[in-house]
Amino acid sequence: MLISNAYAQTAPAAEAAGGASMLTGMLPLVLMFVVLYFIMIRPQMKRQKEHRAMIDALAKGDEIVTAGGIVGKVNKISDQWLHLEIAPGVEIQVQRSSVGQVLPKGTLDKNAA
Incomplete structure (x- = not known):
């Protein structure tokens, strides 16, 4: 009877330790997600x-x-398209999303000279 009482008293402590080890096991996974968010996801959303x-x-x-x-x-x-003059008298149509960079004013005039 004394032994069964001893086992009954240690059972809650063992369950609490199991819950703590599960939290400790998930901690690296959570930390990896946080690091991934700040290194990759957040800068991409900003760009x-x-x-x-x-x-x-x-x-x-x-x-x-x-x-x-x-x-x-x-x-x-227009809403989805741009008409670009790439040479005198030559105009093409491109999607707005294909714009990679806006140049400073007068850049094309400098290159033509």
């Missing part, structure tokens, strides 16, 4: 937000470089 703001701020006359490397001046803007 997407900046790119969206750049595309929304485009105006007629802006000089841009597309993701494919085409340089031109914006002649016409």
